[in-house]
Amino acid sequence: MNIAEFQQWVKDYYESKGWSELDIFIRIGFLAEETGELARAIRALEIGRNRPDELNGSFEENKQELVEELGDVLGNLIVIANKYDIPLEEVFLSHKKKLSDRYSDVNI
DSSP: OOHHHHHHHHHHHHHHHTGGGSOHHHHHHHHHHHHHHHHHHHHHHHTOOOOTTSOOOOHHHHHHHHHHHHHHHHHHHHHHHHHTTOOHHHHHHHHHHHHHHHTTTSOO
């Protein structure tokens, strides 16, 4: 599946659940929440969780949790892009150009 297909799938799926109708400020709140969960997943992988009320997962379990949280963040970003009819490919190209222009001394 390419990124345009995935963006369309997210659009269709979120619309079918009624999630795309939420106010954009609610969506930003969800993105912030998911970003926090992403940070927690990275912490579990990098330094572990040291709380007696949490189970310590294996490296593979923690890595899978990271994959899922990255997906949740990406899903929310896609919903925001879709709200404003912005293809993700445009986001990628714009970001690449911005960084290339800003750091033109780096050849990649």
